[in-house]
Amino acid sequence: MIGGKKLIGTFNDLLNYASELKGRRIALAFANNRETLLAVIHAKKRFSAEFILTGDNDFILNELKELGENLSSIEIIHCPEPTLATRTAIEYASNNKADVLLKGGIDTSTLMKLVFDEKYNFRKGNLLSDVFIFEYPERAENKLVMITDGGLILNPSLNQKIEIINNAVAVAHALGNLNPKVAILSSSEFVNPKLQSSVDAEIIAGMNRNGEISGCCIDGPLALDSAMIPESAREKKINSPVAGNAEILIAPNIETANALAKSTTYFAHYRLAHVIIGAKVPILITSRADKSDAKLLSIALGIIMSETRKRLTKK
């Protein structure tokens, strides 16, 4: 339960909940890009969010006009140079003048370099990680399953894995899942001293049992099938609340998370949303390959995650 809300267990729940939240401000880093402006227009129809667009004023106005869009709830800050536009958007997010940072027509590496620029204190010393969510149609209760981190942390150390877990657990909590089932993935269920991912998994699961990692229920090492498929967990005789029912999949490395997430999208055709968390506000790195559904869902996720910060700030 979040503020009287029930579990957000599907992407439709996610859209509905995000559309109930009022007064969220989304800063768009370099809006000189028709595709991103289309996403803004779609999001405006669905949510009550306000958009702060940085970029070339004339270009943006012209594009919006061509797309038949009025300018209600849209503020344009004229900075035609991409890097300056991005810096401006980050400053807004860092200074509490925006609740979500959305990437526009700038490449991800440039945006992230600026996000990590210490002068904005936007990172607050935290680890930033990408949380990918897919909707798993074959599950009854909570269909939203997370995969992390497939975008930012190249060779996660044990400590970084724990921060990756905490970031994902924060997303689960924001979605009303207060004790998410976390699977630490490896290639099998056995601890092999020669396979670091299996050793780390064992340590992390132990730290969870000892209460050193809390707010979730962790099991590992688990292979994908024993984490996600109840029959596999049963056949392998793994007795844990997580096995077969995992809601967060912690990948052993960036390549596994990236390939697994892309496999759910391109092979299984599951719907998806993703968000980078750990910074002062959620960051949305929608890519050109993302369909409009994925962009809308990611914006909804960003709005909801910003709500979490609101509530935390009020405390």
Place this chain on the structure above:
Amino acid sequence: MIGGKKLIGTFNDLLNYASELKGRRIALAFANNRETLLAVIHAKKRFSAEFILTGDNDFILNELKELGENLSSIEIIHCPEPTLATRTAIEYASNNKADVLLKGGIDTSTLMKLVFDEKYNFRKGNLLSDVFIFEYPERAENKLVMITDGGLILNPSLNQKIEIINNAVAVAHALGNLNPKVAILSSSEFVNPKLQSSVDAEIIAGMNRNGEISGCCIDGPLALDSAMIPESAREKKINSPVAGNAEILIAPNIETANALAKSTTYFAHYRLAHVIIGAKVPILITSRADKSDAKLLSIALGIIMSETRKRLTKK
């Protein structure tokens, strides 16, 4: 073309080709297991292979009788003790008295320990790797795509990755694909000195351009979408015959291959077959979780790979 055969581009082609091959002998390591005996019965209906079953004679006879099976093309070697039965099956395979080694009611780690036992000279000093094949329905021409290695090599070095590639390429050649498109997977298309998988991919692609790795066409680093999805390859402006059309996916590590392969099975519900190659004969480690279709396809793959050895031996 193999011996006048065209490309084996689907699993039905695979079944048909395997059923044309005569006189293959399959040694079953410890047949005291109803599930494996069922697979044998299915395979006997489809292929003309002969089976050499090691295990408890009375148990096996009784099970086969209960399953309504006659004993044509079945030889039973009485060794009721599982390890001894497995050793006997390996000896048959090692001494050219069997063309395929099939795991029965013994666990994989026990079998593999014996496979690696130098006294059988079964490994011949080669690297053994698991080649997983899925049938990708969204592709027109060759629908069979390989993922490797998700089962045996924990932390593949550059040299081991090259051996993994050569093993997979040998399977492609046996399936009539004489110049397979090989993608070296990483989490993106960029070489990052801090991410070994991307560095290795660049080196391997270079070695292929220089002719040091031959019999295939290699590109990398590629993320899964740029390897498999033509639209992604086009959007990312990657110009190579491999991008968007990969037929062999070389994973950066065992966890990525394992999760990706399981995702094609359990999320996308693609058909699958897999075989361990590198030893004197192909080894089939069908697991309890494999459906009967996967078992039959894997046996077909084993029969075809043994045919390759036959042809090589004749030279």
